[in-house]
Amino acid sequence: MDVIKSKEIQLISRPIGEPVKENFLIEELEINHLPENEVLVKNLWMSVDPYMRGRMIDRKSYVPPFELGKTLEGGAIGVVIESKSSDFKEGDFVNSNFGWREYFTSKAKYLKRVNPDIGPLQAYLGTLGMPGMTAYVGLLRIGELREGDKVLISAAAGAVGTVASQIAVAKGCDVYGTAGSDEKCKFLESELGLIKAINYKTCGHLTKAFHGACPEGIDVYFENVGGSHLEAALSVMNPNGRIALCGMIEQYNDTTPRPGPNNLMAAIAKSLKIQGFIVSNHSDLSKKFLSDMKFWIDAGKMQWKETIDEGIESAPDAFLKLFKGQNFGKMLVRISEE
Numbered sequence: 001m002d003v004i005k006s007k008e009i010q011l012i013s014r015p016i017g018e019p020v021k022e023n024f025l026i027e028e029l030e031i032n033h034l035p036e037n038e039v040l041v042k043n044l045w046m047s048v049d050p051y052m053r054g055r056m057i058d059r060k061s062y063v064p065p066f067e068l069g070k071t072l073e074g075g076a077i078g079v080v081i082e083s084k085s086s087d088f089k090e091g092d093f094v095n096s097n098f099g100w101r102e103y104f105t106s107k108a109k110y111l112k113r114v115n116p117d118i119g120p121l122q123a124y125l126g127t128l129g130m131p132g133m134t135a136y137v138g139l140l141r142i143g144e145l146r147e148g149d150k151v152l153i154s155a156a157a158g159a160v161g162t163v164a165s166q167i168a169v170a171k172g173c174d175v176y177g178t179a180g181s182d183e184k185c186k187f188l189e190s191e192l193g194l195i196k197a198i199n200y201k202t203c204g205h206l207t208k209a210f211h212g213a214c215p216e217g218i219d220v221y222f223e224n225v226g227g228s229h230l231e232a233a234l235s236v237m238n239p240n241g242r243i244a245l246c247g248m249i250e251q252y253n254d255t256t257p258r259p260g261p262n263n264l265m266a267a268i269a270k271s272l273k274i275q276g277f278i279v280s281n282h283s284d285l286s287k288k289f290l291s292d293m294k295f296w297i298d299a300g301k302m303q304w305k306e307t308i309d310e311g312i313e314s315a316p317d318a319f320l321k322l323f324k325g326q327n328f329g330k331m332l333v334r335i336s337e338e
Helices: 051-055 121-125 130-142 159-170 182-190 206-213 228-236 279-298 312-324
Strands: 004-011 024-031 038-047 076-083 093-096 103-107 150-153 174-179 196-199 218-223 237-245 273-276 306-310 330-334
Touching: 004 103, 004 312, 024 103, 024 312, 038 093, 038 121, 076 121, 093 121, 121 330, 130 159, 130 218, 130 237, 130 279, 150 159, 159 174, 159 218, 159 279, 159 330, 174 182, 182 196, 196 206, 206 228, 218 228, 228 237, 306 312, 312 330
Parallel strands: 150 174, 150 218, 174 196, 218 237, 237 273, 306 330
Antiparallel strands: 004 024, 038 076, 038 103, 038 330, 076 093
16 A cells, blocks of 8 residues: 555644643654555545543543543544455445544454445534444433433434434423523424423523423423533423533533532432433444434434534644534534545
8 A cells, every 4th residue: 555644633732721732733744555455545524522631630430531642532534445354345434433533543442334325424523423322322221311301411413412302302301401592492492392492591590591491390301411500400490301411511621519409409409310321331322223214314303413624634623613612513524525
């Protein structure tokens, strides 16, 4: 094979508080050998996700922390451009965790073929990928969603939130959400069918806003934000309500622990179920997830919104946008054309 030069993004220092561009370095590495039983992949799309912030901290967690001086990892969609594996041929599209780079070689076991007939390739990093699966698991398994439930989703215009919103609407629920701009709120109401979307940046007192928007209370709360959102949600939950703890982006950049919700006792008085979850622990639902998503897409009940930055060099900036609310729907980086 010819020598291939691959630009890659490395983590060179651990963020203190909110990440900055200086935490990252762009390096150009060479790939000059394709081992037997491996494939060479050119990345087309990569994902940046809030969970990556946790991996930048040197601590024990459900996934190991990123190593300093090493290329970062994350979801990516690529195309096989050379194969020495019987499992993949040239031209196959694959999903991997080898994002943050232009090219890579891999054994077949670390790759998953994707079907472009269900949706666009990049949708496998969003609606048809980990964020969509997260919404599916959180609502249906953790939240025990039932037809007619009153559902509240924080960060409803984000990658996970948009899918969760549409699943709940498709299941016949009354759905409410929060977002960080009037534009996002209008999209949630007019395009996705939410009864009310609350601009949490301008609504004033969040607890009062939740009670005003949800006069009949909430049965299922899907938590992506944490902090003041969780405190406000606890106050509006109905008896025997369920809270699925997916993420708490409001707290990811905290440098000191913040106090917990001052009304956590409501969980006892209302007999609430509050459960955190990691989507990778629910892979048994993968086939059912894709089947249901295809049904909803074909029925016109599932759409997606994307924010796209161009080129591998833009990946750090794309990641930083997540913490400023500058993404609308799924935040993606287009690394290369097909």
